[in-house]
Amino acid sequence: xxxxxxxxxxxxxxxxxxxxxxxxxxxxxxxxxxxxxxxxxxxxxxxxxxxxxxxxxxxxxxxxxxxxxxxxxxxxxxxxxxxxxxxxxxxxxxxxxxxxxxxxxxxxxxxxxxxxxxxxxxxxxxxxxxxxxxxxxxxxxxxxxxxxxxxxxxxxxxxxxxxxxxxxxxxxxxxxxxxxxxxxxxxxxxxxxxxxxxxxxxxxxxxxxxxxxxxxxxxxxxxxxxxxxxxxxxxxxxxxxxxxxxxxxxxxxxxxxxxxxxxxxxxxxxxxxxxxxxxxxxxxxxxxxxxxxxxxxxxxxxxxxxxxxxxxxxxxxxxxxxxxxxxxxxxxxxxxxxxxxxxxxxxxxxxxxxxxxxxxxxxxxxxxxxxxxxxxxxxxxxxxxxxxxxxxxxxxxxxxxxxxxxxxxxxxxxxxxxxxxxxxxxxxxxxxxxxxxxxxxxxxxxxxxxxxxxxxxxxxxxxxxxxxxxxxxxxxxxxxxxxxxxxxxxxxxxxxxxxxxxxxxxxxxxxxxxxxxxxxxxxxxxxxxxxxxx
Amino acid sequence: xxxxxxxxxxxxxxxxxxxxxxxxxxxxxxxxxxxxxxxxxxxxxxxxxxxxxxxxxxxxxxxxxxxxxxxxxxxxxxxxxxxxxxxxxxxxxxxxxxxxxxxxxxxxxxxxxxxxxxxxxxxxxxxxxxxxxxxxxxxxxxxxxxxxxxxxxxxxxxxxxxxxxxxxxxxxxxxxxxxxxxxxxxxxxxxxxxxxxxxxxxxxxxxxxxxxxxxxxxxxxxxxxxxxxxxxxxxxxxxxxxxxxxxxxxxxxxxxxxxxxxxxxxxxxxxxxxxxxxxxxxxxxxxxxxxxxxxxxxxxxxxxxxxxxxxxxxxxxxxxxxxxxxxxxxxxxxxxxxxxxxx
Numbered sequence: 001x002x003x004x005x006x007x008x009x010x011x012x013x014x015x016x017x018x019x020x021x022x023x024x025x026x027x028x029x030x031x032x033x034x035x036x037x038x039x040x041x042x043x044x045x046x047x048x049x050x051x052x053x054x055x056x057x058x059x060x061x062x063x064x065x066x067x068x069x070x071x072x073x074x075x076x077x078x079x080x081x082x083x084x085x086x087x088x089x090x091x092x093x094x095x096x097x098x099x100x101x102x103x104x105x106x107x108x109x110x111x112x113x114x115x116x117x118x119x120x121x122x123x124x125x126x127x128x129x130x131x132x133x134x135x136x137x138x139x140x141x142x143x144x145x146x147x148x149x150x151x152x153x154x155x156x157x158x159x160x161x162x163x164x165x166x167x168x169x170x171x172x173x174x175x176x177x178x179x180x181x182x183x184x185x186x187x188x189x190x191x192x193x194x195x196x197x198x199x200x201x202x203x204x205x206x207x208x209x210x211x212x213x214x215x216x217x218x219x220x221x222x223x224x225x226x227x228x229x230x231x232x233x234x235x236x237x238x239x240x241x242x243x244x245x246x247x248x249x250x251x252x253x254x255x256x257x258x259x260x261x262x263x264x265x266x267x268x269x270x271x272x273x274x275x276x277x278x279x280x281x282x283x284x285x286x287x288x289x290x291x292x293x294x295x296x297x298x299x300x301x302x303x304x305x306x307x308x309x310x311x312x313x314x315x316x317x318x319x320x321x322x323x324x325x326x327x328x329x330x331x332x333x334x335x336x337x338x339x340x341x342x343x344x345x346x347x348x349x350x351x352x353x354x355x356x357x358x359x360x361x362x363x364x365x366x367x368x369x370x371x372x373x374x375x376x377x378x379x380x381x382x383x384x385x386x387x388x389x390x391x392x393x394x395x396x397x398x399x400x401x402x403x404x405x406x407x408x409x410x411x412x413x414x415x416x417x418x419x420x421x422x423x424x425x426x427x428x429x430x431x432x433x434x435x436x437x438x439x440x441x442x443x444x445x446x447x448x449x450x451x452x453x454x455x456x457x458x459x460x461x462x463x464x465x466x467x468x469x470x471x472x473x474x475x476x477x478x479x480x481x482x483x484x485x486x487x488x489x490x491x492x493x494x495x496x497x498x499x500x501x502x503x504x505x506x507x508x509x510x511x512x513x514x515x516x517x518x519x520x521x522x523x524x525x526x527x528x529x530x531x532x533x534x
Numbered sequence: 535x536x537x538x539x540x541x542x543x544x545x546x547x548x549x550x551x552x553x554x555x556x557x558x559x560x561x562x563x564x565x566x567x568x569x570x571x572x573x574x575x576x577x578x579x580x581x582x583x584x585x586x587x588x589x590x591x592x593x594x595x596x597x598x599x600x601x602x603x604x605x606x607x608x609x610x611x612x613x614x615x616x617x618x619x620x621x622x623x624x625x626x627x628x629x630x631x632x633x634x635x636x637x638x639x640x641x642x643x644x645x646x647x648x649x650x651x652x653x654x655x656x657x658x659x660x661x662x663x664x665x666x667x668x669x670x671x672x673x674x675x676x677x678x679x680x681x682x683x684x685x686x687x688x689x690x691x692x693x694x695x696x697x698x699x700x701x702x703x704x705x706x707x708x709x710x711x712x713x714x715x716x717x718x719x720x721x722x723x724x725x726x727x728x729x730x731x732x733x734x735x736x737x738x739x740x741x742x743x744x745x746x747x748x749x750x751x752x753x754x755x756x757x758x759x760x761x762x763x764x765x766x767x768x769x770x771x772x773x774x775x776x777x778x779x780x781x782x783x784x785x786x787x788x789x790x791x792x793x794x795x796x797x798x799x800x801x802x803x804x805x806x807x808x809x810x811x812x813x814x815x816x817x818x819x820x821x822x823x824x825x826x827x828x829x830x831x832x833x834x835x836x837x838x839x840x841x842x843x844x845x846x847x848x849x850x851x852x853x854x855x856x857x858x859x860x861x862x863x864x865x866x867x868x869x870x871x872x873x874x875x876x877x
Contacts, residue, residue, distance in 0.1 A: 028730065244706060256691070262698055
């Protein structure tokens with residue numbers, strides 16, 4: 001009898017505990033969100049690191065930029081409420097917002113609002129090698145060095161507290177797009193000075209202060225990142241009180257946590273079709289701004305002949321490649337620019353899969369007895385090409401049908417890149433991920449004469465007409481004029497075909513149904529500023 | 535009791551000494567430079583290297599090197615992790631409480647379930663209840679722990695959605711770290727969500743603890759059953775029965791207490807087994823304990839961490855053994871006279 005009474009008391013206690021759990025858990029979970037990320041950020045300053053994991057974790061959560069991209073990829077005001085470009089395109093003046101506050105944290109309390117000093121401080125850090133913070137994280141600013149920012153910008157000038165002027169060496173219409181990327185963030189000058197006076201400069205990149213929607217509460221490498229709402233965020237009221245990044249490297253681990261409600265949103269879900277079967281879960285996808293291509297070395301036989309390039313293009317079955325390599329995660333590419341780019345040429349006629357035509361073209365080009373060449377397949381996985389080696393094998397089989405023999409070559413990644421840079425290849429499977437939606441970010445690095453000498457133009461293709469069109473397009477900021485120029489450039493590209501575009505890959509994310517708001521962008525990092533939970 | 539204590543202390547000191555010798559010798563056995571293996575200091579300048587060699591008596595003979603190593607251990611300096619250059623002592627102090635918490639919880643579950651079931655099996659000797667309990671014990675003992683863990687996650691987390699699949703507590707609760715023991719820290723914290731955090735922590739603990747408890751519980755069932763059967767056949771039980779005491783009186787007043795003494799003696803030995811199981815379970819349930827850390831260190835060939843982790847873990851298990859010996863001696867005066875290995 002006594003035992004019975006005890007048992008029932010314990011049972012009641014458990015019941016109370018568990019029911020209490022249900023009700024109270026909702027209150028803390030309602031305005032908090034757990035995002036299961038695939039890795040830890042390498043830095044807390046997007047100026048110094050461009051890896052996707054770092055940008056996802058920090059760029060939009062902690063910082064703002066002077067300007068940002070709209071959903072339609074046009075440029076919109078952010079910290080700068082407006083801007084003015086002089087007629088010659090060499091001076092850009094930004095008029096700044098007045099009511100923007102920096103984060104108040106345990107390690108910093110701001111005494112003033114955001115102003116022109118902060119902008120000058122943030123960009124001087126990159127440009128001026130004498131700046132006290134320039135060398136803090138090794139003096140490396142990958143994005144800005146890639147776009148040769150210091151060659152574009154001559155100087156930055158504070159006109160008054162709320163006006164800043166950038167002087168450019170020459171007109172450059174992708175300059176604004178560069179400033180709107182996730183990398184061009186604004187840091188606090190006041191915080192910088194405080195660190196400098198205490199001799200703790202390196203903390204500027206590890207204990208961040210920004211104007212973004214969230215402020216950093218704590219970070220444990222490999223484990224978690226905890227953000228709290230920035231109470232007086234200038235742009236909108238941040239609905240989430242707490243944002244936690246649960247760092248879960250294993251993709252099955254992330255999926256399990258999504259299914260068990262431990263994560264609200266997960267990065268890079270596996271088996272998206274399985275998740276779609278669950279009515280409480282949503283899989284989102286955006287086509288990322290990237291391109292996977294087969295590049296022909298136009299300086300070497302046989303691909304110095306456009307006809308051979310076209311013949312090979314006709315012999316490759318792109319549909320089969322998309323199905324086998326990308327599955328649901330990619331879409332076929334007909335042009336260098338993705339469909340969502342404003343300069344995309346929708347009138348372009350896709351190169352159809354037609355082995356007979358390929359044979360005819362080869363015969364015309366004088367290769368009646370067939371042909372042998374090599375394809376270099378990169379040894380690493382990239383979102384624009386998840387499996388280059390298998391892709392090379394598929395192409396090999398396709399070309400075999402028209403009597404062309406293909407040898408597949410692969411080296412260790414750094415050797416691969418070095419030899420590629422020296423132009424030892426005949427053709428190569430590679431790709432490109434854009435940093436911002438400006439079409440120039442695809443065309444110039446991949447196809448300009450300049451980059452044939454210095455870097456990423458793996459086709460070593462140099463066409464003066466094409467090049468001058470690109471340069472003209474950079475000199476104007478009239479979008480219609482630019483679009484017209486880019487369409488002309490793409491026509492030249494289609495005529496010559498130095499690269500065969502294969503696929504644009506997609507980016508996936510899965511979330512619970514009650515998480516509302518836009519998180520994924522087609523380029524750059526994720527953003528939780530406008531996310532809420534029902 | 536004093537002599538018993540001295541004997542145990544003696545044993546403790548010598549075993550610890552042997553353990554450190556073993557751990558010290560590992561730095562020679564692992565590939566690479568001995569001093570690097572010992573300290574985990576990578577990328578240091580030649581002058582720092584010289585200072586370090588001096589600090590560890592690297593130029594002297596091996597006995598001095600060992601003495602220097604021992605000195606560092608006594609000061610709580612276990613070196614740096616070779617993979618991420620963090621202080622290993624800090625890491626261990628951060629992670630060990632989580633493992634102890636989980637192991638203790640599992641241990642309590644195993645005893646609370648195992649011992650009574652064993653007694654029931656003995657009392658119902660050769661009856662259906664006995665067979666059922668023994669069959670369950672057999673199954674529980676034979677299931678590999680990693681499989682049981684995955685099965686538990688699949689059933690209770692993914693299919694039924696009752697319990698979380700991993701971690702120590704939902705990351706939404708921000709608990710300030712004071713003692714390192716999550717339960718204690720939650721109670722000490724001034725968070726408005728204290729009670730929910732406690733429930734949440736508890737919910738996270740149930741599955742891994744049950745998985746760890748499965749094997750020891752079955753051992754306890756068998757131990758308790760055998761002990762009870764032995765006790766029930768002794769003459770004092772027969773005498774009690776002859777005096778006219780009822781069966782329940784005999785069991786409650788005499789049998790359980792005497793059977794328990796025999797069980798306690800073996801419980802401590804099971805603890806080492808339990809910690810091994812906990813290490814595997816920590817990996818499956820993503821529990822932030824020393825087991826997961828140690829297994830990750832092995833993956834990453836972090837020799838300094840492996841060396842120190844093994845040292846700390848084996849000393850911990852040994853410490854638990856001594857505590858159970860003490861408890862047994864306190865319960866059973868006859869045991870105090872026993873010499874090492876004489877029982």
